[in-house]
Amino acid sequence: MPVQTAAHTLRQDADRLASGYPALLAEADRVAALVAAGVHGRRRAGQGESFWQYRPYDVSDPANRIDWRRSGRGDAVFVRDNEWEAANSVYLWRDGGPGMDWRSDKSLPTKRDRASVLSLALASLLMCGGERCAVLGESERPRSGRVGYERLAQRLARSDGDMVNLTGKIPAYAKLLLCSDFLTEPGAWPTKLAALAARPASGVILHIIDPAEESFPFKGRVEFQTPGGWLKPYLMGRAERAKEDYQARFAAHCEWIETSARHLGFTVIRHRTDQPPGPALTALYQAFEGSL
Known part of the structure; x- marks a missing residue:
C-alpha cells in the first residue's frame, strides 16, 4: 500500500474513533462537575524541592515555570520539573x-x-x-x-x-x-x-x-461470537443450562483480577x-x- 494511501486510511480510522469525542468530553465534564461538589481539591503549594529534569517549554506551561538560566544557554526554552511533579x-x-x-x-x-x-x-x-x-x-x-x-x-x-x-x-x-x-x-x-x-x-x-457479562440472561438457541474473531462462533441449543457454570467462571475471573491487583x-x-x-x-x- 502506498505511504500516502496508508496515512489517509489511518487518518480515517482515527477520525472514526474520535467521532464521538465532543459527546464523550461533555459527558465527562458533566460527571466530573457532579462529583467535584462532593470531594475536596488538593492543590498543593510550591513546585517541590528536589530537581527531576529539564524539558522543553510547552504552550500549556505558565510563563513562571520557565527556567531562564537554563534557557539562556541556547535558543530553546526549558522548564524545570521536580520530584514532586514526577510523583x-x-x-x-x-x-x-x-x-x-x-x-x-x-x-x-x-x-x-x-x-x-x-x-x-x-x-x-x-x-x-x-x-x-x-x-x-x-x-x-x-x-x-x-x-x-x-x-x-x-x-x-x-x-x-x-x-x-x-x-x-x-x-x-x-x-x-x-x-x-x-x-x-x-x-x-x-x-x-x-x-x-x-x-x-x-x-x-x-x-x-x-x-449481561455478569448475569448471563440468555435463553434458548443462541450463537455466541468472540469480538475480534479469535474463537469460532459457538451455537448453543439451550443457553440457560450454561448459566450456573458461566457465572462461576466469571466470578473466578473477577477473583483473578483482584488477586493480580493485590x-x-x-x-x-x-x-x-x-x-x-x-x-x-x-x-x-x-x-x-x-x-x-
Whole structure:
C-alpha cells in the first residue's frame, strides 16, 4: 500500500474513533462537575524541592515555570520539573480491544465509551487539584491545566488502546489507571500484568463490566461470537443450562483480577455500564487521593 494511501486510511480510522469525542468530553465534564461538589481539591503549594529534569517549554506551561538560566544557554526554552511533579503524575490507559466496543443493549454505553468518560472525568478532577496526567504510551509527557486537559482528551479519544502501550515509559513514582474488561485471548493479561509488576508504579484497575457479562440472561438457541474473531462462533441449543457454570467462571475471573491487583499493589474498582458513572468516579478519585 502506498505511504500516502496508508496515512489517509489511518487518518480515517482515527477520525472514526474520535467521532464521538465532543459527546464523550461533555459527558465527562458533566460527571466530573457532579462529583467535584462532593470531594475536596488538593492543590498543593510550591513546585517541590528536589530537581527531576529539564524539558522543553510547552504552550500549556505558565510563563513562571520557565527556567531562564537554563534557557539562556541556547535558543530553546526549558522548564524545570521536580520530584514532586514526577510523583504526582497519573498515566491513563483505556483498553481499545474489539470487546470494549460491545454492549448488550442499545440503551447502554459501550464499555469503551464508559471507560473513556470515567478516565476523562478523573483526569479533570485530578488536574484541577494540581496533578498532571497523560495517556500511557501516547502522550509525550504529563500535562496540567485546561489546555493540557483538552490535549489529553483528544489523544485519549483517538487512542486505539493497544496493549503495547502498557510498556510505555513512565517516571519511577507515577501512578497508573488501567481501564479494561480484561476479556481477551487466553494468556494475554497474565503476561502483561507480570510485566507491570516489575515496574516501580502502582495505581488503580477499573474493571468495566456489561451487565449481561455478569448475569448471563440468555435463553434458548443462541450463537455466541468472540469480538475480534479469535474463537469460532459457538451455537448453543439451550443457553440457560450454561448459566450456573458461566457465572462461576466469571466470578473466578473477577477473583483473578483482584488477586493480580493485590500482587501489583493496585486497587480494583468494578463498574457495570448499567450503573450511573458518578459513584465509580468518586471511588476512583478517592483511591488516587489516598496515594498521591
